């Protein structure tokens with residue numbers, strides 16, 4: 001299933017130039033393929049860099065030359081029916097053509113710069129209750145949140161942000177968020193404190209939320225994210241998928257699951273919210289109580305594995321990457337017991353964290369985690385996206 005990489009389509013995908021069906025396929029491939037995701041990040045970085053290129057003024061000599069040529073041509077005798085052969089020859093001479101091209105380019109760049117200056121990116125904020133504040137001023141019914149500005153709610157207020165054309169974010173009381181970036185390839189908020197709920201219908205990995213202990217990357221979804229005063233956060237996903245990242249540590253969280261993060265450690269291991277309370281307590285110990293003795297660590301892991309159900313393979317699959325030696329063998333054995341690996345996935349391959357084999361197994365586990373067949377998933381995605389588009393159109397009216 002991962003033989004058809006999508007590298008060739010990524011540039012068009014980034015520019016939203018693909019047919020909806022193809023774009024959907026690319027988005028789904030990106031969810032599961034680390035190598036295409038790496039390529040996607042590179043393309044986005046390239047587009048970002050291109051956006052930062054400085055404007056370079058045309059040299060004076062070029063303008064002088066252009067004026068001189070124009071003066072010269074204007075003084076030529078006029079023949080309305082057909083320009084003289086000499087004029088035609090001059091018109092298509094490489095030097096005037098290059099000058100004209102430079103002029104058109106300079107005008108285009110200048111026009112684009114004026115357009116950029118006039119349409120400074122900002123998001124619309126609607127007051128839901130109380131008096132939300134942008135910067136230092138209270139907003140009325142509506143306000144604009146510019147790049148770099150903070151939006152803050154007190155104990156009595158709530159607000160709703162329209163995230164460009166890709167979704168909505170509701171801001172609960174006692175919350176502080178800042179707009180870090182909004183451009184075609186990346187929309188980014190910072191959640192410093194409090195709680196927000198996001199509904200995003202853009203292609204995956206365009207909407208990000210920075211928290212003090214991890215970055216939440218949207219994979220086409222709805223979720224709530226909250227950050228406490230110590231900088232620890234909790235992500236709860238209600239539709240689709242969200243990835244939580246800090247450096248090389250990544251947790252992929254589907255609907256119905258949650259994931260905690262801690263400053264200095266990053267994302268913990270995701271778990272389904274209906275898992276046994278003792279299972280969740282054991283997981284918190286494994287994830288965040290680093291001081292636990294080695295022997296205790298193994299005992300806690302054994303307890304967690306004994307309590308795991310078929311759906312908890314979500315947690316176990318992530319634990320393969322986060323355990324070593326004998327502990328990893330224990331995780332593999334329980335995982336294989338709950339959801340036997342498909343053909344092509346071997347015990348040795350998994351224990352050595354063979355990327356291809358792990359992806360293949362994850363493809364099968366996905367169906368358990370989302371409780372659906374690939375066909376049903378396709379229909380749900382199509383439905384979510386259609387709903388998003390209809391919603392977007394309604395708002396434009």
Ligand SMILES: [Zn+2]
Nearest residue numbers: 005006033036
């Ligand atoms: Zn790929």
